[in-house]
């Protein structure tokens with residue numbers, strides 16, 4: 494009898510690394526239980542919970558997403574199989590990111606950039622997988638991953654189910670029509686969205702000490718919303734509203750979410766695009782790879798980014814009554830230019846105090 498379950502290519506199974514035993518200065522982030530979303534009054538209740546988190550921290554986590562743990566672990570298994578390919582294979586020329594064009598799709602090798610003006614090399618490799626839609630068919634896709642394309646596409650749709658719920662809550666918070674942000678981030682519209690696998694390689698204590706233990710520079714995310722599947726290897730830190738660096742705690746079965754630059758622009762800065770970074774993990778976790786699974790949501794290429802006509806923001810005086818004088822920037826233009834500006838260098842210098850501007854949209858990666 495034919496089976497209804499699609500056959501999976503066998504891979505070694507993946508189990509999450511153990512959590513750290515070290516007591517770290519953790520951030521107190523809100524946990525939003527999305528299983529309440531469809532219950533009567535659920536969306537309004539969740540929007541209320543989210544409102545404070547998103548205007549204060551810009552980071553929160555979601556649980557109750559319905560994504561089975563096996564599907565998440567399978568993604569890590571595929572990521573691990575990919576990163577374990579010989580370098581010549583995983584870094585094949587046709588799958589590389591093209592930073593000169595601000596194109597982040599494809600593979601980014603580690604050891605290609607110097608860190609903070611030293612000779613220490615960057616320790617992160619990543620692969621960004623575009624959506625499976627015809628308008629993205631000529632973007633770089635790695636041949637190894639294409640054998641898993643039906644699973645990758647299904648997982649992107651799973652991610653989108655979560656994203657749509659969060660965008661609906663954001664619209665409710667700003668008192669906008671419920672589909673305001675959903676409509677500007679449609680799976681079928683061309684955008685720079687990607688599913689990402691990322692692997693950090695351990696570095697020696699000595700080398701890390703020369704670059705303030707930096708595994709990823711402090712930055713804000715370039716798009717609208719980032720989903721980071723909960724990560725047991727500590728290292729991700731956010732800069733809180735009172736200026737302290739605090740670690741993001743793993744949330745079992747959860748997804749850490751953060752607002753990026755473009756959603757911050759839409760909300761005139763009400764939703765915080767919070768500065769974050771990754772530092773060397775604590776001593777019980779610093780000798781292994783740190784593998785991450787993400788979905789980065791970018792605005793549709795043709796979508797206008799400009800402050801939204803939110804009654805809440807108008808009452809707060811954050812946007813003017815008449816928005817017609819504000820010149821929007823297109824999603825594609827903003828994201829491509831930001832990626833090029835951030836990555837098309839030989840040195841990952843500290844960006845403290847540097848500003849980046851496209852049209853009327855301006856970002857300061859870390860205030861000096």
Ligand SMILES: O=C(O)CCC(=O)C(=O)O
Nearest residue numbers: 709714724729769771785
């Ligand atoms: O690796 C992490 O935990 C965060 C990475 C990150 O912030 C990014 O890639 O934008």
Ligand SMILES: [Fe+2]
Nearest residue numbers: 712713714769
């Ligand atoms: Fe980030």
